[in-house]
Amino acid sequence: MSLAGETEKFRKRRAGEVDEGLRQTDYLMILIGGQRFGIPVLQVQDVLRQQKVTRVPLAPPEVAGAMNLRGRIVTAINVRCRLGMQDLPEGQNTMSVVVEHENELYSLIIDQVGDVLSLYNKDFEPVPATLDSVWRDIATGIFRLDDKLMVVVDVPRLLQHSVH
């Protein structure tokens, strides 16, 4: 850890603040192909059911199209495509999580939305180096949940790949 980080810790301890490890952060859990992912809840603007999406010809493959969210135009991102996974079979319902990135709204199309979890920072682990490079790229780390593992999504990085 950098010196600045240590100093910060020290300052906090003196100020009687909670130890980082016991601090809790809220995540919205989402499911894609059976895998759990977490998005910091503060970054989530909206959760939507399947929406009508206008295709945008000539757009990058992971761009599913554009959609209307209460008068704002939102770019829909097919997260399965972004992660190099197969699309869901035709007719199966999807859901969307709307996030903001650099003042623009993006709707991340995923399979399903789960609960909001409050997790202790001490259960947070760095991304294993052996993970697939695309996944490693979009993950900030892994949470050890009781039953399963949850990959924390780095939203800016998820969108970075597509944004020019």
Place this chain on the structure above:
Amino acid sequence: MDDLIVEFLTETNESLAAIDVQLVDLEQNPNDANILGSIFRLMHTIKGTCGFLGLPRLETVAHRAENVMGRFRDGTLQVTTDYVTLIFESIDRIKYIVGELEANGKEPDGSDAELIEKLDAVYEGRDSAQAGAAPAPTAAAPEAAAALDPLQALWDSLPSPDDPIAAALNAPPLPPMSEDEKKEAAVPAAAAAAPKPVAAVPKADEDHTARESNVANQTLRVNVDVLENLMTMVSELVLTRNQLLQIARSAKENEFATPLQRLNHVVSDLQEGVMKTRMQPIGAAWSKLPRIIRDLSMEVHKKIDLVMVGQETELDRQVLELIKDPLTHMVRNSGDHGIELPADRVAAGKPETGKIILRAFHEGGHIIIEIKDDGKGLNTPRIREKILEKGLASTEEVEAMTDRQVQQYIFAAGFSTAEKVTSISGRGVGMDVVRTNIEKIGGTIDLHSEMGKGSTFTIKIPLTLAIVSALIVECAGERYAIPQLAVQELVLGSETGTANRIESINGTPVFRLRDRLLPLITLQKLLKLPDVIKEETDQDKRRSNSASNNRYIVVTEVGGYTFGIIVDRVFDTEEIVVKPVARILSDIELFSGNTILGDGTVIMILDPGGIAKATGEISVAQTADKEEDQAALVREGARTSLLLFYATGEAPRAVPLSLVARLEDVDVSKIEHSNDQMLIQYRNSLMPLIKFDPSLELASEGTQPTLVFSDGTRSMGLMVREIIDIVEDNINVQINSDRNGFLGSTIIHGRATDIIDVGYHLKTAYKDWFKDHGDEDFDREDMKRLRRVLVVDDSPFFRNMLSPLLSVAGYDVKTAENPLRALEMQEKGEHFDIIISDIEMPEMNGFEFAEKVKHSDCAWKNTPMVALTSHATQHDIERGQQVGFTKHVAKFDRDTLLSTLSQTLAEQRQERKSA
């Protein structure tokens, strides 16, 4: 900045623009008292406000200029071209000071002594033109003094000895009293019940003032942001209304119908009203033109009359801003290329004075601007030659072209037929930029020219950008919008019939439209959409056999090029609110935006310009000819080589070439990642790579253009999207410090170009560099204390460039904008290891500064000094050494500067050790 100052700046800028126009008028009608009076008032207001706000420099200049104008007004001085030029000079100085004030919040340093002396000479009748003539002012003075004598007593009793008027009254010999000063003098007199002077004030003038203040009371200054915000909200409201109407239409009868109808009307009125608030008369964009034409005609010795018609025509201020520069450029062009020299005109049987007519008017939701000159017109044969010369078309093609088609080539980049490049135009970087700018706002530009008779340019632009009317079409099951402005007509073509048949040449569809062959583009193919029409056609066939063979052709015109777009279906036209596409989609040239339709669906707006470009037909505008630009650009004095590149988006960026060590194409597959940092093995060591912008997408394979910056043994690569060119240009930067990584912006090739801050990017790379490589380069002493460097340079650009550069090289940098400020630091007891100083600076130059520093009383006398110059002659270097500069380094030569610094410091250390 102080609110008062902000308000003052806004007002002053408006007044200055007005003065420019009026002075040109005045020169033509020297005896027009009204014009004189209003110019005088403007100057007077500036002067008065300055005094109030404590801006002495501005006040002095305005005051002296006002003196001279006062004499014009009193009729004691004839208005001549020389005097008007002098007043222009004063106005330019005022503009400059105001500009600085706006940028830095304070008046710039410097002196106006020379200008003031000139003004005073004219005022006091000491200038060459008046010296022989009767000394009018002194003759008039006693009279004025006598007339005001009774007031003198009043003045003396008034507690305002600092008042300029009182001072003027007491100072012999007495200058002539200006009308305004008399009026001012009259006011206190009136207060003391002396009614006579009040009656002397011209009645017309009084009425005029009263009318003016009335107008002032009816207007209100509103921040543009507020209006923009309002406009956005109205746009949303229009969308919502459209949605409601759509629902109501499908629901047939319901009780919402009537209120909805009313809502519909109110929203329409509201939209119109809000649009009006954004409207400005086009005259605002024209105010500079009379002055430009006047200066131009003086410079090239032509006689030009500029006639402006329809100044009151209003258009959206956003549009206005965007067409300001293209218009200026075109009017200048007309004057420079179009109008002939007086002798040539007479020889051609035309009046000696050329005429440029600028006309603006509304026509069906658009505004038309015409620039017409009665000059020599375009030299079509010469353009044909030039097309061949530049290889833009083959001989056969050129021969087949009509004159009109040939003329369109003047909009090609780098295309200039002017034999001689003047400082005004002829650099071949103009008309293409004009066209690009106009097309950017959805406008079109057309040209009609007849040799020997003159040229007419016609610009057609939409009234507003936010809401446009668009034709909704369908292709492969999706709807798209095409801006109505580009659509000429709709034609129904058929695939099988005999009439209106779509024919094909080698698979490319074409259509005979009124005896001309119209090239066709199939939207579905262009957008690479799946062929879903097949299934639909089958269905259609079952329903109706004839319909399936019909194809809708949208005849579109972009910049004189007409083509047809084949679509599946055509709906109606709709008013749509253009919203910019998300950044991720902004690279797709075929779309100019997107919008939400009445039924809530998002649809993409097609960009006809982009479509034309994609089909390759309009490439004329894109063929750049750099040679000519270069030749033109090299001519002028102190220039800097700049490397232009694209990083993200369409805005070009620039970096001084001397800062770039090398240009490399980095093989993407060789890029390694370590610790969040991209690295590449480069010349046997690891070089960090930085994306110019985090959002820059790297090529997935192949190579990525990279600028390599080197700093001693360390290098870093800055990856960009595309390297465009190297140009030489003056860097005239408007510093803007609020964006990291940019020094500011400048105009290159008529485009706003950001100059990047290399230091910022070096810093980004170096943080990691130090972590990875340790500190082996630093010796003990350097580790203990950073070397302190003082940079003295009056140019903010250089200060901003040098300080990050030096800090990255491990120095602790302080800057001073002039030697006086540096000497203040010395008095405060600051200490530096080395001083880098510019030579040419206002107030105190580098040599004088060095003399001061090296003086035996100075605490800095042992501090080594390095001179930084843009041009060092042997004489300069000798003089520099005499006054105490250790070394001379050329500006921009950073390697030498850094090595000189370390060398000088090492020498000094050595000396100290041996001492």
